[in-house]
Amino acid sequence: MKTQFVIDSDEYKGQLNLALTIKSGQTSQPAWLQRNGCFIELVEIDGIHCLIKAKQKINDLYAPLEIIAESEEKVDEESVRSCIMNIFGLYDDLDELNNYLNKDPKLAPTIDFCRGLRLFKAHNTFECIISSISSANCSIIRWNKAIKDIKKKWGNKYNFGSDTFYTFPSPAYLQKVPEHELEEMQRLEDTLPKDYVFEKNLKSCGVGYRAKFIIKTSEMIQNNINIKKLDKESYKKAFDTLLELPGVGPKVADCILLYGFGFKMAFPVDVWIGRIVSELYFNGKEIKPPKARLFGMQKFGDYAGYVQLYMFHYARKSGLLETLKK
DNA sequence: ACGCAGGGCGATA
DNA sequence: TATCGCCCTGCG
Numbered sequence: 001m002k003t004q005f006v007i008d009s010d011e012y013k014g015q016l017n018l019a020l021t022i023k024s025g026q027t028s029q030p031a032w033l034q035r036n037g038c039f040i041e042l043v044e045i046d047g048i049h050c051l052i053k054a055k056q057k058i059n060d061l062y063a064p065l066e067i068i069a070e071s072e073e074k075v076d077e078e079s080v081r082s083c084i085m086n087i088f089g090l091y092d093d094l095d096e097l098n099n100y101l102n103k104d105p106k107l108a109p110t111i112d113f114c115r116g117l118r119l120f121k122a123h124n125t126f127e128c129i130i131s132s133i134s135s136a137n138c139s140i141i142r143w144n145k146a147i148k149d150i151k152k153k154w155g156n157k158y159n160f161g162s163d164t165f166y167t168f169p170s171p172a173y174l175q176k177v178p179e180h181e182l183e184e185m186q187r188l189e190d191t192l193p194k195d196y197v198f199e200k201n202l203k204s205c206g207v208g209y210r211a212k213f214i215i216k217t218s219e220m221i222q223n224n225i226n227i228k229k230l231d232k233e234s235y236k237k238a239f240d241t242l243l244e245l246p247g248v249g250p251k252v253a254d255c256i257l258l259y260g261f262g263f264k265m266a267f268p269v270d271v272w273i274g275r276i277v278s279e280l281y282f283n284g285k286e287i288k289p290p291k292a293r294l295f296g297m298q299k300f301g302d303y304a305g306y307v308q309l310y311m312f313h314y315a316r317k318s319g320l321l322e323t324l325k326k
Numbered sequence: 327a328c329g330c331a332g333g334g335c336g337a338t339a
Numbered sequence: 340t341a342t343c344g345c346c347c348t349g350c351g
Contacts, residue, residue, distance in 0.1 A: 137332040142349065208347035249334045
């Protein structure tokens, strides 16, 4: 089945730069596959796995967003539409955001660098949680590869034409996978061929010491902690709940809340955001992450998530980041 | 080769 | 409550 439609710029507020939104290196989900100017990902909508193709003409921030959804069963077009609107941050009012940024002399310069940049939300909250845990103390390339490996080893395979995609495994499934080679070996003891290659364990995905965090977190989400209702909670309560998960500290929790659950007042502080805040608002005096986080949340309120996104992209593109490296 | 970057954790005061 | 060494791997 194929569902095809367009989202015009008059259906949301402000501009859209689809490519920038997807590629701005946000922590929550691996980058979408890019081919022939299309961005492609397998997304579950109303319980149906759909191959989503998203396309926007380049160099026109008001160009319509063209969507094609392919699935075996028929999927409701309105469901696809609202899912896409959410993923690409099209419910956010960028005109209003720019007005806000304009009032702060430190933030006004970010506007020109970030036109049409929106918060790229995760389509699978569990995947978002595991991605965020994997991203801690880790480069983007490395955790992206780790997530890809996890999907390939334990996800369900979907073929669309010549393309193969994998779902992200469920918590119930992921809590049971072997942590490392030794555990994989012990489980297979009786049936082991002589030349067996141990590669179906979490560590072989390159997650390092985070393997045990990932398994324990999967177990807790399966058994104790209900993440389905997290977006109905207050920010504070949801934050504290996430901190119970192993491998989740303040930065990771805020990424999950912002990109996975849409809490726009979250202000995830990594070393870079910490340095940028110190530079812009404290004359370069070092502000430690917990302080920077509180400062950001108090100063920017419901804009905190966007401010963090815009600050980082601005710092990267303006050369500020380079000067902060030393 | 080898030292460092990147968050969270557990032990320390 | 804050600080510190360690965890793992890719990169320069």
